[in-house]
Amino acid sequence: MKVEDYLIERFGLLMSISDLADLLGRSPDGVRVSLYSDTEVSRKLKPTMVKVGRRVYFRTLQVKDALNLEPSEYGAC
DSSP states (O other): OOHHHHHHHHHOSEEOHHHHHHHHTSOHHHHHHHHTSOOHHHHHHGGGEEEETTEEEEEHHHHHHHHTOOOOTTTOO
């Protein structure tokens, strides 16, 4: 199973802040704080954000690309 297939199956095409926090192993409040500070991770994740009404979501496939979630050749099973 490819990484994008796994992420779409688990989270769908759009991820909530809670989903992103779960993926990163952080709390939703910690993700919120880090998104609104000027860090390397926030600069990579901000282009993946989409607002639907007052809610903020993240495009799952762009999150994968931004975080470089491809398995390495050494760690692949």
